[in-house]
Amino acid sequence: MSNITRKRKPNQPGISRKKAKLTHLTAGDLPWKTVPRPREAEFGADYEDLLDLEEVDDVEVLYEETDAGRVVRFMASAASKGKSKDTDVLEEPRQDVPEDSSPAEEPPALPTSTAKAARTPEAPSFDAAKLLPHWHEFSLHPRLSYTLYTQGFTNPTPIQSQALPLAMQGRDIVGVAETGSGKTLAYGLPILHHLLTEASAPGPSKTQGRRPLRALILAPTRELALQVSTHLNACLNDIDIPAGEPPSVEEDLKQDNSGTVPANKSKGKSRAMAKKIPKPNASVNTPGGPVKPKPPPLVSVAAIVGGMSAQKQRRILSRGVDVLVATPGRLWDIVQEDDQLGRDIERLRFLVLDEADRMIETGHFAEMDNVLRLTMRFPKEGEPELEPDVGLRGSAEPEDSKKDVKKGDLQTFVFSATLSKDLQRNLKRPKRPKKQKNNKPASTLDDLLLRLDFRDPTPAVIDISPAGGVVATLQESKVECLALDKDAYLYYFLLRYPGRTLVFLSSIDGIRRLLPLLDLLGLPAFPLHSQLEQRQRLKNLDRFKSTPNAILLATDVAARGLDVPAVDHVVHYQAPRAADAYVHRNGRTARAMRRGFSLLLCAPDERRVVRAMLGSLGRQEEDIPEMPVDLYLLDKLKARIQLARGIDTAQHKVRKEKHERNWLKEAAEAMEIELDSDLDSPTDDDARNALSKRKLKAAEAKTAALKAELKQLLAQPLVARGISTRYITSGSRPVADEMLAGELNEQMVGLRKVEAGSDLVPAKKRKAKAKTKEEFEEWNGLGE
Numbered sequence: 001m002s003n004i005t006r007k008r009k010p011n012q013p014g015i016s017r018k019k020a021k022l023t024h025l026t027a028g029d030l031p032w033k034t035v036p037r038p039r040e041a042e043f044g045a046d047y048e049d050l051l052d053l054e055e056v057d058d059v060e061v062l063y064e065e066t067d068a069g070r071v072v073r074f075m076a077s078a079a080s081k082g083k084s085k086d087t088d089v090l091e092e093p094r095q096d097v098p099e100d101s102s103p104a105e106e107p108p109a110l111p112t113s114t115a116k117a118a119r120t121p122e123a124p125s126f127d128a129a130k131l132l133p134h135w136h137e138f139s140l141h142p143r144l145s146y147t148l149y150t151q152g153f154t155n156p157t158p159i160q161s162q163a164l165p166l167a168m169q170g171r172d173i174v175g176v177a178e179t180g181s182g183k184t185l186a187y188g189l190p191i192l193h194h195l196l197t198e199a200s201a202p203g204p205s206k207t208q209g210r211r212p213l214r215a216l217i218l219a220p221t222r223e224l225a226l227q228v229s230t231h232l233n234a235c236l237n238d239i240d241i242p243a244g245e246p247p248s249v250e251e252d253l254k255q256d257n258s259g260t261v262p263a264n265k266s267k268g269k270s271r272a273m274a275k276k277i278p279k280p281n282a283s284v285n286t287p288g289g290p291v292k293p294k295p296p297p298l299v300s301v302a303a304i305v306g307g308m309s310a311q312k313q314r315r316i317l318s319r320g321v322d323v324l325v326a327t328p329g330r331l332w333d334i335v336q337e338d339d340q341l342g343r344d345i346e347r348l349r350f351l352v353l354d355e356a357d358r359m360i361e362t363g364h365f366a367e368m369d370n371v372l373r374l375t376m377r378f379p380k381e382g383e384p385e386l387e388p389d390v391g392l393r394g395s396a397e398p399e400d401s402k403k404d405v406k407k408g409d410l411q412t413f414v415f416s417a418t419l420s421k422d423l424q425r426n427l428k429r430p431k432r433p434k435k436q437k438n439n440k441p442a443s444t445l446d447d448l449l450l451r452l453d454f455r456d457p458t459p460a461v462i463d464i465s466p467a468g469g470v471v472a473t474l475q476e477s478k479v480e481c482l483a484l485d486k487d488a489y490l491y492y493f494l495l496r497y498p499g500r501t502l503v504f505l506s507s508i509d510g511i512r513r514l515l516p517l518l519d520l521l522g523l524p525a526f527p528l529h530s531q532l533e534q535r536q537r538l539k540n541l542d543r544f545k546s547t548p549n550a551i552l553l554a555t556d557v558a559a560r561g562l563d564v565p566a567v568d569h570v571v572h573y574q575a576p577r578a579a580d581a582y583v584h585r586n587g588r589t590a591r592a593m594r595r596g597f598s599l600l601l602c603a604p605d606e607r608r609v610v611r612a613m614l615g616s617l618g619r620q621e622e623d624i625p626e627m628p629v630d631l632y633l634l635d636k637l638k639a640r641i642q643l644a645r646g647i648d649t650a651q652h653k654v655r656k657e658k659h660e661r662n663w664l665k666e667a668a669e670a671m672e673i674e675l676d677s678d679l680d681s682p683t684d685d686d687a688r689n690a691l692s693k694r695k696l697k698a699a700e701a702k703t704a705a706l707k708a709e710l711k712q713l714l715a716q717p718l719v720a721r722g723i724s725t726r727y728i729t730s731g732s733r734p735v736a737d738e739m740l741a742g743e744l745n746e747q748m749v750g751l752r753k754v755e756a757g758s759d760l761v762p763a764k765k766r767k768a769k770a771k772t773k774e775e776f777e778e779w780n781g782l783g784e
């Protein structure tokens, strides 16, 4: 027996509760719909799905007392039950496609089904063989060819052209290639090709209910997992081809008669080289009749990461996902509650470890090890045994499910820019090593390779990483200085070479100290580290992408995989702890054959670490040239820094005083003690509080005075030695002509506007330099 104790009114007043037929639903089944966020709460298009706010109408919440305790039930009216999020989108006013929209000019983002509704027979055709000759040999699914074309990816990168044929043959792959060389698509394209081909093959619909997971991609950081998911989603675009119809690009275009690139939510990944596709004259207005609800996508990609709503992620999973990109911690949390997901992982078709070497660092990701165990076949002699208490293997129908996994079913891809030679040597060993005794979580790459259980007896190893880990289009430099002077050198660099700059620090405290300093100096800086809320992390990343000359102060959480377009410079404010971190940090610039610049600020006590780091990359200190610095200007900047530090300290004092006073007030309130009206403090403590108030006032006055002084200093132009601002056509260095030609640095009068690195004296010419030209041509000069 159960009785209902409380009812809440439906939150849409217009609907009669009497008439509505109520159906019991779980929270995940409710017809959630997206609520537009206020502008200031936007995080960029990349994370829409996970960060959108959602609301639900016409639902009664019933609290029911049962024998097992109180139970919450959601009762939806029949009218709302069938209404999905997508149906709501369809009800939005339809839009017309602008006449001259083209892929190069950001096509209008139409609701998919609206775009689909606008079909005309005169849609243009797209000849993939002719327009993408360099991809032709891979016979990619037409939808993928189409996307590559619209994104301007006319040539495969070297890692893509080597990995693709092997992956298509079903081989397991270990791929090592430089940062920013397109590894995501090197593993992503074969997966999507396989799934698209399978899904669009003629025949009856293969699955009833939730679609089983087919591919799992594990990434070490949340931002990277979200980025990979966005990248792969962008490849699928938003065109829906009904299952059973083998698609062609011509078909795709016929179906989306806007003739534009389908709405691509990922702006970050698209290249400026996008080609124009012929456009038909079309309007999306359809002649009457209700538009059908959007069918499920042919292949779906989703991300599940920590720091975001686990409930929403569970809901996304329950709708069925083909490709899941995940960070191991959150994935394991969900797997433990979701038996179906666990069983799906046991029967995966593709497994990817992105940034594999980072994933198995000692002490990290025990959860990943647990997930990997699920992907292993039934242990054979000579293979590591599974711990009985691990994962779902010990639970529901484990034995049967193991029989279902056929040898060769799972294809494994391991990618990174830094995998050691040792790893490759182990892989090429003819036999698997003997059974391990303790079965401890993987702590080395060798262990990981055992754990991974490659189905391929000899996984293909593609190692095209550059010597010393240095990308050919990267220019490195260093400044040797006292730790105390690093702020001034950084400030000098930011003013001397304006551009989007990613500054790496080894500690979060360092970021907290530097951030207000740069702020006081009027520079747009944003923090990124693990102690920020995930929303804030993504918001800051987005601001960094969208603000000109922005600065991102980050820990190594941003060192791996992040593909922020047009990062001009990387600064190592502190030397990285390991050589791979140096390579990956540098890899945030000079991506996809663009030019990039890195600066290493090296204090005397860091020299040993730097020497060791370069040594392990097979390089020497002299390989990295010194960045030239105008010491006269640097001194002037030091004065500004000094003032900014003073202000920060004074502000800190003010905050501390205020905090103490507030605490006193709250404590007094809690104890119900009367506060003195003048001092806002308990009368017993008059003297102490008068002192506190005086201190506060003094700190505030000091802050104001220092701020005024800094403002004045910042208003004065920074003039290089020998330059007269009064007589610009005379003086020891007349600058009038350069000024007129706009060739002068706007922040430092008298210095020419130059790109970072253009005034370096090369210490040693790297052999890799010779390769640059060749590769530019091979990639069609992308980035030039």
Ligand SMILES: Nc1ncnc2c1ncn2[C@@H]1O[C@H](COP(=O)(O)OP(=O)(O)OP(=O)(O)O)[C@@H](O)[C@H]1O
Binding pocket: 152, 153, 154, 155, 156, 157, 160, 177, 178, 179, 180, 181, 182, 183, 184, 185, 268, 269, 270, 271, 416, 417, 560, 561, 562, 563, 587, 588, 591, 592, 782
């Ligand atoms: N064939 C291609 N032509 C041009 N650009 C490409 C091509 N393939 C990928 N890219 C672009 O190159 C950039 C880098 O790709 P990606 O992030 O996959 O590099 P990565 O090798 O994984 O880098 P990292 O080692 O830093 O993770 C992305 O912006 C991607 O869109």
